[in-house]
Amino acid sequence: MAIRFYNTLTRAKEDFAPLAPGEVRMYTCGxxxxxxxxxxxxxxxxxxxxxxxxxKYRGFKVTQIMNLTDVEDKVIRACRETGEPRESLTKRYIAAFFEDLDTLGIERAEQYPAATDYVPEMVALIKTLRERGHTYEHRGSIYFKLDTFPQYGRLSHFRIEDLKDGASGRVDLDEYDPESAKDFALWKAYVPEDGDIYWETELGKGRPGWHIECSAMSMKLLGESxxxxxxxxxxxxxxxxxxIAQSEAATGKPFxxxxxxxxxxxVEGRKMSKSLGNFHTLRDLVERGYNPMAIRWVLIxxxxxxxxxxxxxxxxxxxxSLQRIQDFRRRLADVRGSGSDLREEMAACETAFGSALDxxxxxxxxxxxVFNFIRDTNKLIDEDAISKAGAAGALALLDRLHSVTGLFAGAKDDAVPDEIQQLVLERQKARRAKNFAQADAIREHLTAAGWIVEDTPDGPRVKRALERVI
RNA sequence: GGCGGCAUAGCCAAAUGGUAAGGCAGAGGCCUGCAAAGCCUUGUAUUCCCGGUUCAAGUCCGGGUGCCGCCUCCA
Known part of the structure; x- marks a missing residue:
């Protein structure tokens, strides 16, 4: 079955077929x-x-570009308020961003272009738009003239005449320069508030508008379409x-x-906002002791x-849920017997999973x-009806599905420290001697140290308790 | 004011118009020295409300209510 995506452009699910067979080029706003x-x-x-x-799981070669917007109104404001140079401020937050990606197990894109590294490309694109008559100048800034691009609004299904100037409250119309508030800036002329953040270019002294970076970088790195x-x-x-307007007006090709x-x-049923007190950065949650993979789970x-x-x-x-999956992996790893190789069950699971994602x-x-597969397989493990090869196959299946979701990894740190192992042995000795009071005391001690003991027919098994709320 | 979306059990959340997945939590049971893990059973689910279309509606249509997004630089 084909992969289908809901395309905002058509407001419908469409079969997905990339321009170049087998290769997907995608741009994700960063x-x-x-x-x-x-x-x-x-x-x-x-x-x-x-x-x-x-x-990737479906066999495509993926080229993903994610931009880093390192010059823009909010960046400039932050620099002005803190006095920190733009370079060092953005460098710090770029580093933090990549740390956060790692925390959540987000795969790296192929490239993370920073806007400030593509100013010449933006200038070139704006010049092309100017040559084609899509721009006008006003007090040194260059604006895109919306009425030269009649298809405008095709994506958001807005008609220009329906838009209410300033309805979002973000624009002070009295201070707004362009001929129409709906025209947007390609190049912004220098103002003193910009401090030392400007470029001297053929377009004059100033800085790029926000939207142009994505057009310039995406087309440079992925092609015009x-x-x-x-x-x-x-x-x-x-x-x-x-x-869309900038790109298609410049190239005449579908973007x-x-x-x-x-x-x-x-968050908690409300829009996330600082005033409601439900605004969370990833770092806040991690510092409060929440398991990053649980955060990934909720978000995905x-x-x-x-x-x-x-x-x-x-x-x-x-x-x-993560705990359940890790326990399942541990049980599979312990399978020693003979029996089903799980061939049909695994095929059913992977087919259902794959077509759901498709x-x-x-x-x-x-x-x-996946949970249906886990339940059914657990039942077979209880009945001692799975072969070692079947268990290995199930683990391999989880690894494949992990490559898609990032949720099915085994426990990160399974190495049991000697002192913990020693306590487990002592407890087992006490149990054999029917000294259950002592055994339970040791177990409580282990629990307090963050380790959980499970007694199985094959002897005790110890695992680390998952990170959770402190 | 304009445009768009959402509402499914205590919580999270699926479902080409064909008789409501899955996870978590709770309850009972099997197993266990006791637990844990696992399994089984367990939720009368009026699918927000009121109408309508249909043999059949969570799903389509109309009207409410609530929430969310956008309307110039917020993922």
Whole structure:
């Protein structure tokens, strides 16, 4: 069955076929590096991670580009307020961003171009637009003239005349320069507030507008037409709409074939906001002792086009689910007997999982397939009806599905320290002597140290308790 | 004011118009010295409310209610 994606452009699920067979070129809108990213940002990055991983799982060669916006109003404001030079400020937050990606097990894109490294490309693109009559100048800034691009609004399904100037409250219309508030800046003339953040170019002294970087970098690195472009739903308008206008007006070619947008994250049923006190950066949660993989689970387990309700109850549930998977892996690793090689069960699981993901990344249905497999296989393990090869195959299956979801890894640190092992042995001795009081005391001691003992027919098994809330 | 989306059990969350997956939590049981893990059983689910279409509606249509996103630089 074909892979299908919901394309914002057509508002329908479409069969996916890349321009070049076997190769997918995708551009995923990245962070503005003026602050630590919050978990809402990471919902988008994890959705994009799932997308690239599933495409790879399906055999595509993936080239993913994610931009780093290191010059933009908020960056400049942060520099002005802190007095820190732009270079060092953005460098710090870029480093933090990559740390966060690692924390959540997000695979690296092929390239992370920074906007400031592509100023010449942006200038060239703006010059092309100027030559083609799509721009006008106003007080040294260069704007895109929307009425030269009649297709404007095709992605967000907005009609220009329906847009209400300033309705978002973000623009002070009295101070707004262009001929129409809907025209957007390609190049912004230098103002004193910009400090030392400017470029001397053929377009004058100033800096690029926000939207132009994505057009310039994506077309430079992926070609004038490419397969997939993603972002959060808020990027649909105006950012992506403007990218389409800039790119297609400049090249005359279709810019992007599949536009995928993910819905926002809510926290405890409300929109995440500082004033509601439910605003969380990844770092906050990790510092508070939450398991990063449980965070990944919560962020990934809801279909990307559904609003995802992040809650601490859900985080706890995700932690338990991870524990269940790790226990399952441990049981498989201990299988020694003979019996079923699980061939049919594994095929059924992987088929169900794969077709769920093929269907617009329906990860919830995919997880259900995995849990069904886990339950059925656990039953067989209880009955001692699985071969060693079958258990090894099941572990290999989990590894394959892990490559898509990043959720099915084994326990990170299975090495049991000698002193813990010693206590386990002592406890076992006490149990053999029917000295259960002592055995239980040792067990409590182990639990306090973060280790859980399970008595099995093959003897005691010790595992580390998963990280959880402190 | 305009455009778009969502509402499924205590929580999280799936479901080509064909009779409501899965996870977590809770309850009972098997197993266990006791646990843990695992398994079994367990949720009358009025699928937000009111109408309608249909042999059949969580799903389609209309009207409410609530929430979310966008309307110039927020994933």
């Amino acid at each position: 962070p503005t590096v003026y602050n630590f990213a919050h978990i809402g940002n990471f919902r988008a990055y994890i959705f994009e991670d799932l997308l690239r991983r599933h495409l 490419f397969d997939i472009h993603t972002g959060g739903e808020d990027n649909m308008f105006p950012h992506h709409e403007n990218e 992007v074939r599949y536009w995928l947008h993910c819905r926002h994250l809510m 387990a809801t279909h990307y086009r559904q609003p995802n309700n992040f809650s601490f109850d859900a985080l706890e549930a995700a932690n338990e 269907d617009d990344l329906n990860v919830s249905a995919g997880l259900a397939a």
